[in-house]
Amino acid sequence: MASEILMPRMGLTMETGRIVSWLKQEGQTVKAGEPLLEIETDKATVEIESLESGMLGKIVAGFGEEIPVGGVIGYLLKDGETLAKDMRGAIPATTGNLPVSNVSDTSAETQANPAFVTTKVKASPAARHLAQQLGVSLAQVNGSGPNGRIVAWNVTEAAQSAAKTHQPDSGRISPLARRVAADLGVDLTLVKGSGLRGVVTRRDVELAGQTPGRVSAVETAAGDSTKIEPFTRIQRVMAERMMQSFSTAPHFYLHVEVDARQMVALRGQLLPRLEKRDSVHLTFTDLLIYFCARTLPKHSLVMAQWTTEGLKRFSRVHIGIAVETENGLIVPVLRDADKLGLVEIARQRVDLAERARQSKLLPNEFEEGVFTITNLGMYHIDSFDAILNPPQAAILAVGQIKERALVENGQLVPAAMVNLSLSVDHRVLDGARGARFLNELVEMIETPGLSMA
Amino acid sequence: MSTRELTFAQAIREALDEEMARDERIFILGEDVGAWGGVFRTTESLFQKYGGERVIDTPLSEEGFVGLAVGAAMTGMHPVPEIMFGDFITLAMDQIVNQAAKMRYMTGGQVQVPITIRATMGGGRSSGAQHSQSWHAWFAHVPGLKVVLPSTPYDAKGLLKTALREPNPVLFFEDKVMYHKIKGPVPEEEYLIPFGKADIKREGTDVTLVALSRMIHPTLAAAERLAAEGINAEVIDPRTLTPLDEETLIKSVAKTGGAVIVDEGYTHFGATAELASVIAYGAFDYLDAPIERLGAMDVPIPFSPVLEFATIPDEDKIIAAAHRIVEGRRR
């Protein structure tokens, strides 16, 4: 019996996923662990790997379709398996718009496999032809011909009833396509959709973007204030979160000026050696992550989260690092940071930041952070107050390290100083508790050796 | 235009008469075609009218007199040899296939071979396995020949007249049962029917029924019965296999989505196979059901009527095939 391919749960909060593209065609074989399709969750586009090896027997859900987690999106066949009669659904071949790398000749594969049986849904050539023309998914059609074959009339009927429940145009452009269109400056009103029911997919936009002469709505909108850029899904979500965080959690802020001389010296010492020995480029952020990771366990309330039921406590130190990307702020999470050495922290930070910029983070790399560090020092910001990253209760905002005047032993000395600001959810932490944490952190920054104790 | 009712045999006789009067190179030869007037009466009174030089009784020598006819055609005559029972044509195969069909080509165009070979076809008369066969498919398979199968008196006369003016070898198949059983209107005025032009004998929208020679008649009857059920069938008569009017067949099936092909030749590798292939290729995207083929059963044709009729396509079989095609469709 063929095994079902289900919409996977790719994140704690994921309820549905939208199919962006299948990376294999019906009839192609796939190995366990090999990428099988791309889906879009509310956070990012994610590649889904096949759990088992076999042949992609049937695609049930196609471009743009939103399927709940656990829903059937396809069937996988192993040697000798066949599809049951009631396994429906095949996407009519729209090879014209599929990228070349995804379309391959399956005939050699099908002939080589003696157990191969036809995996396409039974539909007459006329039905297929019509389905393509009318944008009807054969997966959605019940056949009334012999042995359940779909005949042309079934397709016409399906198209007519679909027309009655026709969705407004704004639903007919996949979110990913919108984002790509914005990136490439492609006018979406000029792009023809090749996905299911004429949905405009990312590929359509990419192809359209390659065609010269396409006027970009975004470019001509420069200076034209009446042009509105539609939000990408991610943008919209982020905006909503900010609103939610800022308006729900009562923020208060703790500020300190920190003597960074020891930290600078330490970095100066370690930088060339770690570069040589471990090929990592050590940054101040790495050091701060290290120090925070060793401070937080002693102040576990800082890691707690306010819920309507009560205070949620966490023990694992997953620290979020704010990363600036083209699409806005993304906060990948470095897991169990208290168990990582500097080199490992540096490595992971670099990896996470890069993948964040490429939208290639896995869902568990966003989630379960208990504390966030955000550093605008590279932008020469002296200090700032960050908005809490919900549902977290604390976020550390780091300014630039700068030579400032310090009074030491009654003398005015120039010293590398850095401003830290800790934003705190007052429902979780009061000022004192927040201050105690910040204090201990500052001590560690000023005397780095304390982190080893 | 005035018409009269003629039988199939009478229409053929009339075509022969008119063309022989028009062209003195035409002469008929065969067994009992002359004094007797032909065993099916298709050459009745032509001997009396044109004399023994032009309507010649031959010995039983199919190979001999067909071979002679080929030579006569190559040297300026237009002979019309008659093969009394199409089954006997096997005796003349070399003359038709290796000589007549190829002489023009092999001589690089130096000769023409205007020979019209009239042969009978069809069973249903308890004539047994060696007197009931239909061999049109064999000759359609030979480059250099043309193959004609009329289904009505009107078509027979128009097509035979064309054959008698054709500068190439023509195999003209006449169904024996139709000779005296099928009547139809035939104009008095002169008319010709060109080769390579199928005839839509009934227009329809739901399924295409293609039938050769006598099979047109049970097919038309089946179409009437289907109409009563709300299935509107289109009936097409190809009339010539070589040259074949592919366009009409393909257009029809593109419209209706399905085809039943009916023929008295054997099913296995018969004419229905080529017609089905032409349709499958040309109307591929419009096929709503697999193409149905109804030929003679692949057994030697039996003598006893209950057995014989089981081997020949009939109305009921045609209707059942049409049903299979429209199954699942809204009526």
Next chain:
Amino acid sequence: MAQNKSESIPDLGRDILLEMYRRMLTIRVFEETVFEVYRKGWMPGLAHLSDGQEATAVGVGMALRPDDTITSTHRGHGHIIAKGGQVEPMMAEVMGKVTGYCRGKGGEMHIADVSLGILGANGIVGGGLGIAAGSAFTAKREGKGRVSVAFFGDGAINQGIWYETANIAVLWKLPLIYVCENNQYTQFTHWKKLVSGEGLAARARAMGMKGVEVDGNDVLAVYQAACELVESSRKGEGPATLVCHTIRYGGHHVGEPGTGYRSKEEMDEWKKRDPILLFEKKLFDQEVLTPQDVETMHDEVDKRLQSSVEVARQDPFPDVKEVTEHVYA
């Protein structure tokens, strides 16, 4: 054995005698040239040569009018030259060139020139018999006294088509002359093992037509016999059969040496009666030809054949687009 022999030269006139000799010589040199051409790989397919059978071809060929027709066999080069065919378009056809008699579509076994009354050599044994009967039928209808000659070999003696057409030809009094070139071997088997009774001439007589046998290597004997039969046919006396006994020097086709089933002694005997040498001797004796004439003629014929090869080799092949032409008129 031969029934009609001629010891002296009939009063045919020098021109005709020389033309006879020239045609026999042309056939011989043509066949020898084709042998070379074949061995050099300058022609495709097979070559079926008739050297040794010149007297039969020329003896009959020269008894015919230009509008008389002949049909020939797969071994037909001799018949074609005897009826007036030209070596140049023959050589081109043999090589498959567009300048050949049949535009390269017929080939060495199927040469035809309808304008000369040559209705084609035929690859089917007996394949020309039906066609020849038809041509005779048309000739009778035309009423101009022309005749139709069907050349065939000992192999065709047993083909049904001979009996069917012979029967019809006698019944309908067709001006049809059957010329059986009995070169003793039906491919690799001696004819006596394959033909029952007394042979074809006897069968012809049994069918109701004249059946004559003649020494096929004596061109004048063949000529005389042919003239008689042709004349009576022209007059409407019906068909006749002429059986000429001869030998082919080569094998069934080039590459088959012809020695597996024929002994050297047998062949030597036949070579003593080489038709060209026989005729040459007669012509010398009667002072119609001198050895000088012979040498000159040999030179001419040789040159002509060599030139035909050179020209044919340069000639183009047919354009591939022609492949679908001439299927139908």
